Amino acid sequence: MKLTLTVNGEPRALDLDPRVTLLDALRHHLDLPGTKKGCDHGQCGACTVIVNGQRINACLTLAVMHEGDQVTTIEGLASEGKLTPLQAAFIEHDGFQCGYCTPGQICSATAMAEELRQGWPSDATEDLETHPSLTEAEIAERMSGNLCRCACYPGIRAAILEALQERDA
Template structure:
């Protein structure tokens, strides 16, 4: 099935079986290997990408469901010579350790900071009628869908907090 996607600002056409996940389309058809296949069941967050600005687990959705959508992968957030603020903070705070979960962590954190900007509450937000404060508790809750086997969570949270405070 032909599917038109805008991937990292570039219009791309995918001609693949309708059962092809968005994750497999990105990795195997478009050679964008930054997005990782972890559990392939939506439990680890390694495959997190942004679809129209919102974070999703790309292993749980079919590519053909995203015809016309804007997909942002880690490659679209920043590159080695031009890191995003979050990528630079992950490096500065040693929030990547083995690095396998890092692309999903950064994609998720990018969307999470936008959720804060829009005033979206989380499960731990005390007053859901007010814009939530960026706290360690809020960040931990909002990033709970992204697992890190190296247990770099304190460093990941510190990196996110640094960027969040700079945007405030």
């Protein structure tokens, strides 16, 4: 099938077998290796990308389902070689060790920031009538779909907390 995806702000024409996942289209057809294949079952979050502003597991969706969608990968977050505050905070707080999960963690945290900004509650939100507060429990719940085999969760949470507090200051 012929389709066009807008990936990191750039329209990209593809001719794919309709069974190709978005993950494989990004990695093998568009040469964007930042998005990782971890479990290939939607359980680890290594393949998290942002589609139309929402985070998804790219291994669980077919590329043809995203004709015309805006897809953002880890390669599309930095601007002109300048890291986002979240990416810089991951480095500062050692939010990674082997780095395999890091692209998915950062894409997930980027979309999570927008969810918080819009006031979406989570299972950790104490009061559903007020805007969710940025706590470690809230971050841990919202990031629970992204696993880190190296157990860098304290650094990941610290990086997210710092980046989002600076953004809101």
